[in-house]
Amino acid sequence: MTAQLRPLGDRLGMEVLGIDLSGPLSASTMQEIDAAFAQHPVLVFRDQRLGAADLMRFGGHFGAPQPHILKHYRHPEFDAVSYITNVGADGTIDPAGNDRATAWHADETYNEKLPRMAMLHALEVPTARGGTMFADMRAAFDALPDTMKVRIDGLTGTHRRIAGPARAWALYRQTEAEAKAHPERYHPAVLTHPISGRKILFVNPSHSTGFVGIDPDEGERLVGELCDFAVQDRFTYYHSWRVGDLLMWDELATMHRGAGDAPPQDRRVMLRTIVHPN
Numbered sequence: 001m002t003a004q005l006r007p008l009g010d011r012l013g014m015e016v017l018g019i020d021l022s023g024p025l026s027a028s029t030m031q032e033i034d035a036a037f038a039q040h041p042v043l044v045f046r047d048q049r050l051g052a053a054d055l056m057r058f059g060g061h062f063g064a065p066q067p068h069i070l071k072h073y074r075h076p077e078f079d080a081v082s083y084i085t086n087v088g089a090d091g092t093i094d095p096a097g098n099d100r101a102t103a104w105h106a107d108e109t110y111n112e113k114l115p116r117m118a119m120l121h122a123l124e125v126p127t128a129r130g131g132t133m134f135a136d137m138r139a140a141f142d143a144l145p146d147t148m149k150v151r152i153d154g155l156t157g158t159h160r161r162i163a164g165p166a167r168a169w170a171l172y173r174q175t176e177a178e179a180k181a182h183p184e185r186y187h188p189a190v191l192t193h194p195i196s197g198r199k200i201l202f203v204n205p206s207h208s209t210g211f212v213g214i215d216p217d218e219g220e221r222l223v224g225e226l227c228d229f230a231v232q233d234r235f236t237y238y239h240s241w242r243v244g245d246l247l248m249w250d251e252l253a254t255m256h257r258g259a260g261d262a263p264p265q266d267r268r269v270m271l272r273t274i275v276h277p278n
Helices: 027-039 052-060 137-143 146-152 176-181 216-230
Strands: 004-007 014-017 042-045 064-066 082-085 117-124 132-136 156-159 185-188 190-192 199-201 208-211 236-239 246-250 254-258 269-276
Touching: 014 027, 027 042, 042 236, 052 064, 052 117, 052 269, 132 137, 137 199, 137 216, 146 216, 185 190, 208 216, 246 254
Parallel strands: 014 042
Antiparallel strands: 004 014, 042 246, 064 269, 082 269, 117 246, 117 269, 132 236, 132 254, 156 185, 156 208, 190 199
16 A cells, blocks of 8 residues: 545644555555654544554554543553544433533643544544644744743653643542642643654643743743744634544644534544554
8 A cells, every 4th residue: 555645624633544544554655654643743644444443453553552641531452542432321411521621732741751643533433513723833932032942942841631721620620649649740832753863842731831931821821822823824724524534643843722613413423543653
């Protein structure tokens, strides 16, 4: 199989044609996918039919799939695969499902070790809308005014699990034990991507709380200012889901969020895995 690429958005979103992910892939095909992913941090494979084992196998090429932090979402046989769904165990629709993860974020920046990428595979999708949005944090950094680049280059960002100017924590609760298990972590405000070498604006409004050595209120305002800049239309892509889509994204080079615009009673069922470097 030979991969062909077709743009889906002006900035992000590249469809990979001619690849069936349900079976073994040749070394040359994986090299093509690797090369495409290094340049295009949001890749989409349409019309796939994958189970949790298939997702684990494909994700394992890029590193080590990790169990989801929320245990009740984990797949019963493969704990490194989780369900992203608004459907309860009894089959009823959770009306709050449209609101979860609708704040801009990057996954697990509250951990010391950062993930490489994530995958989401659509099993059931809403009848209308219900998309996922992505922001290119490489392009956002490139477009920052030089004065801002100078200001943030060399800063160390502070990150917590349920914190940040987006106030995404309002939808969640955590115990004291959970809070202690996720202390403040530190990452450069400007990352250099380990594969592409490009500089990345590494902040997100759901987990970034500020910067070392800067007054907390001022630091949070700066996080908000940078994130507002990064989610301008010129840096973003709205993915309209179809059943069978396998979408993979670079966790360092992008932010993402659920659009939260689906009909509230429509079902949404997806499989997800987050992959860390080996």
